[in-house]
Amino acid sequence: MVDGASFERAAVIGIGLIGGSFALAGREAGVLREVVGVARSERTLRDAIRVGAAHRTTTDPLEAVRGADLVYIATPVIASARIIEQIAPALEDGCTVTDAGSTKREIMAAAEALPDSVGFVGGHPMAGSEQAGVGAAQADLFHGSSYLLTPMPGADEALARMRAVVRAIGARPVVVSAEVHDSLVARTSHLPHLLAAALCGALGDACEEREFIGSGLRDTTRIAAGPVDVWREILMTNADEVLRALDGFLDEVGSYRQALAEGDGDALTQLLEDARRSREGMGDP
Amino acid sequence: MVDGASFERAAVIGIGLIGGSFALAGREAGVLREVVGVARSERTLRDAIRVGAAHRTTTDPLEAVRGADLVYIATPVIASARIIEQIAPALEDGCTVTDAGSTKREIMAAAEALPDSVGFVGGHPMAGSEQAGVGAAQADLFHGSSYLLTPMPGADEALARMRAVVRAIGARPVVVSAEVHDSLVARTSHLPHLLAAALCGALGDACEEREFIGSGLRDTTRIAAGPVDVWREILMTNADEVLRALDGFLDEVGSYRQALAEGDGDALTQLLEDARRSREGMGDP
Numbered sequence: 001m002v003d004g005a006s007f008e009r010a011a012v013i014g015i016g017l018i019g020g021s022f023a024l025a026g027r028e029a030g031v032l033r034e035v036v037g038v039a040r041s042e043r044t045l046r047d048a049i050r051v052g053a054a055h056r057t058t059t060d061p062l063e064a065v066r067g068a069d070l071v072y073i074a075t076p077v078i079a080s081a082r083i084i085e086q087i088a089p090a091l092e093d094g095c096t097v098t099d100a101g102s103t104k105r106e107i108m109a110a111a112e113a114l115p116d117s118v119g120f121v122g123g124h125p126m127a128g129s130e131q132a133g134v135g136a137a138q139a140d141l142f143h144g145s146s147y148l149l150t151p152m153p154g155a156d157e158a159l160a161r162m163r164a165v166v167r168a169i170g171a172r173p174v175v176v177s178a179e180v181h182d183s184l185v186a187r188t189s190h191l192p193h194l195l196a197a198a199l200c201g202a203l204g205d206a207c208e209e210r211e212f213i214g215s216g217l218r219d220t221t222r223i224a225a226g227p228v229d230v231w232r233e234i235l236m237t238n239a240d241e242v243l244r245a246l247d248g249f250l251d252e253v254g255s256y257r258q259a260l261a262e263g264d265g266d267a268l269t270q271l272l273e274d275a276r277r278s279r280e281g282m283g284d285p
Numbered sequence: 286m287v288d289g290a291s292f293e294r295a296a297v298i299g300i301g302l303i304g305g306s307f308a309l310a311g312r313e314a315g316v317l318r319e320v321v322g323v324a325r326s327e328r329t330l331r332d333a334i335r336v337g338a339a340h341r342t343t344t345d346p347l348e349a350v351r352g353a354d355l356v357y358i359a360t361p362v363i364a365s366a367r368i369i370e371q372i373a374p375a376l377e378d379g380c381t382v383t384d385a386g387s388t389k390r391e392i393m394a395a396a397e398a399l400p401d402s403v404g405f406v407g408g409h410p411m412a413g414s415e416q417a418g419v420g421a422a423q424a425d426l427f428h429g430s431s432y433l434l435t436p437m438p439g440a441d442e443a444l445a446r447m448r449a450v451v452r453a454i455g456a457r458p459v460v461v462s463a464e465v466h467d468s469l470v471a472r473t474s475h476l477p478h479l480l481a482a483a484l485c486g487a488l489g490d491a492c493e494e495r496e497f498i499g500s501g502l503r504d505t506t507r508i509a510a511g512p513v514d515v516w517r518e519i520l521m522t523n524a525d526e527v528l529r530a531l532d533g534f535l536d537e538v539g540s541y542r543q544a545l546a547e548g549d550g551d552a553l554t555q556l557l558e559d560a561r562r563s564r565e566g567m568g569d570p
Contacts, residue, residue, distance in 0.1 A: 126499045146496035174496045184497045187488055192505040194541055195480055197560035202530075202537040203472055207566035211431035211459045212469045214411045216508040217567070220477040223501040224564045228557040232550060239545040245487075246542060250535075252487040256479055257531060260524040265517060272513040275482035279509045281492035282502070 005031045005164030007096070011064035012054065012072045013038040013083055015045075017129060018100045019074030020053040020137030025169035027052070028139045036064045039134075047134045062090045070096050070165075076233040077101040081110035093117040096158040100125055102185065102230075104150045104178035106237040111152055119158025122150035122178060124185070125171065132227055143170035150178045186241035190234060191249060194242065196224040197231075290316045290449030292381070296349035297339065297357045298323040298368055300330075302414060303385045304359030305338040305422030310454035312337070313424045321349045324419075332419045347375045355381050355450075361518040362386040366395035378402040381443040385410055387470065387515075389435045389463035391522040396437055404443025407435035407463060409470070410456065417512055425455065432456035435463045471526035475519055476534060479527065481509040482516075 010026065012019040015037035026032030037054030038061050039045050045057035058064050065071050065087045073080045080099045084107070091097065095118045099107050104122045111120040127145040129136055147166040151159040159175070166173040176184075200207060200221050207213070235242055252271075259267040295311065297304040300322035311317030322339030323346050324330050330342035343349050350356050350372045358365045365384045369392070376382065380403045384392050389407045396405040412430040414421055432451040436444040444460070451458040461469075485492060485506050492498070520527055537556075544552040 126497070128499065128501075145499075148496070172496070184491065184494055187491045188494060188497045188502050189499060192484060192502045195484060195538075196505055197557055198537040198541055199477060199480060199534060200560040200563040201556060202534040204563055205566070206469065206472045207563045209469055209473060210568060211433070211457070212411070212473045213567055214413065214430075214474060216413075217473050217477045219504045219507045220481055221564050221567070222504045224560045228554060228561055231557055232554050235545060235553060236548065236550055239548065243542065243545055246538070249484060249487040250538070252483045253480075253531070253535075256483055257528065260520060260528055263521065263524065265521055268520060269513060269517050271486060272482055272516055275485040275509045276513055278485040278489055278492040279506050281490070282498055282506070283495060
């Protein structure tokens with residue numbers, strides 16, 4: 001157990017891949033004593049018990065948060081904002097509330113409706129899987145990943161506890177403002193997703209020409225197989241930053257277009273070399 | 286040994302990852318009796334001997350093709366076209382000539398300069414690796430992959446031998462015209478490469494914000510780490526089809542742009558669902 005990281009009762013609302021993995025990891029690390037799992041589907045709740053992610057379950061968020069000193073909301077972003085509003089009156093004093101959404105400005109705005117007696121810290125674990133659902137949850141899902149945290153002003157104690165819990169589950173806490181977060185992930189995550197999806201859409205039936213498809217296209221488009229409901233909400237709640245990132249990308253594409261149209265091999269070489277150098281900045285392939 | 290697939294002496298010109306893997310695979314399958322490796326660098330030639338890809342080596346393509354009944358050219362596309370011109374006078378009657386380039390119209394045009402006494406079959410193995418060089422060559426590189434073949438009109442015997450050799454090294458021969466080939470791979474391979482590179486270029490320094498980078502971006506941009514010289518020639522020799530594919534992609538991106546700018550969640554859902562369905566057409570993630 002990590003000092004200061006321990007919670008007596010955690011309500012995990014939306015106990016799927018992320019919520020379930022957090023619960024498993026927290027239990028394994030000894031920092032979550034009891035976990036109450038919340039989902040709309042009874043089947044998900046049965047699975048949460050089966051895989052050991054939750055001690056008990058309910059379909060009612062209000063029931064789950066009573067007596068909880070940690071509330072972990074792992075639903076799609078817009079649903080999370082609604083849940084915050086719904087549970088606000090039932091939260092215990094001193095409770096730490098966090099979420100696991102991929103955009104942060106929307107949820108931070110919603111969290112302003114929370115009473116002063118609770119501490120809200122937005123969260124975004126930089127880990128995932130193509131698989132979905134609590135059945136795919138893994139205690140080591142966050143190992144070695146960064147875990148972005150966007151605290152509400154004044155939520156110092158909740159931030160300290162979240163930092164400790166994040167370390168306990170094997171991840172690296174990184175504190176950042178919601179604005180910087182949304183701008184950066186628009187470029188490093190949301191734009192890549194949009195492009196992968198648009199590429200699949202543009203290819204259409206050509207995706208079935210398997211004899212003409214190599215590992216490059218599979219890698220490039222893998223994320224387009226992700227859950228539509230989650231990605232719709234991510235893109236919608238970060239539309240301004242995604243559009244800004246998209247414009248930067250379209251400028252760059254324009255340079256490629258011009259080099260190809262003019263048969264300018266030197267310009268193309270320069271573009272490809274710059275791209276290669278940028279890619280190397282990411283480290284591991 | 287597969288019937289009709291055996292060659293007494295193969296000259297592999299450009300004995301790097303692909304040429305070296307073909308040599309290793311052909312030797313292992315017993316369909317290449319002797320391999321003469323050609324490269325410009327003495328170090329590459331020493332490596333080719335060391336890993337067992339070649340029995341003997343030379344820096345001179347003309348010397349290598351004398352006495353060869355198979356010539357396998359695995360240099361970047363424009364270099365391959367020049368090499369065909371260079372070796373044409375020295376080729377043995379009845380010799381099978383092939384290449385391993387990712388575009389096929391350019392090389393087919395160059396192959397028209399070959400004497401009628403040799404059979405040219407363009408080739409494009411749909412396999413590769415992020416690693417380069419003969420040191421990374423593997424006998425099983427082509428296992429389970431498709432291997433596209435674009436025969437010259439009348440090169441029936443050479444085509445039959447190439448089909449047999451391709452099967453012998455564990456790949457699936459797929460015969461297609463150079464035009465259809467270039468149009469399809471513009472969409473399934475060259476456009477994805479261009480987009481991955483343009484994304485890296487547009488991200489620039491953001492590629493170093495590793496705490497904000499997940500597996501999605503790494504997957505999406507992996508191919509942008511590929512060799513610049515090879516990709517420059519691929520894109521340049523298929524510029525018309527790549528530009529056509531790019532325009533189709535930009536249309537699709539325009540639909541995403543509109544949905545985001547208008548906050549039209551239903552339109553976005555539809556786009557993401559269509560993309561997901563297309564991606565599923567590729568089979569394995």
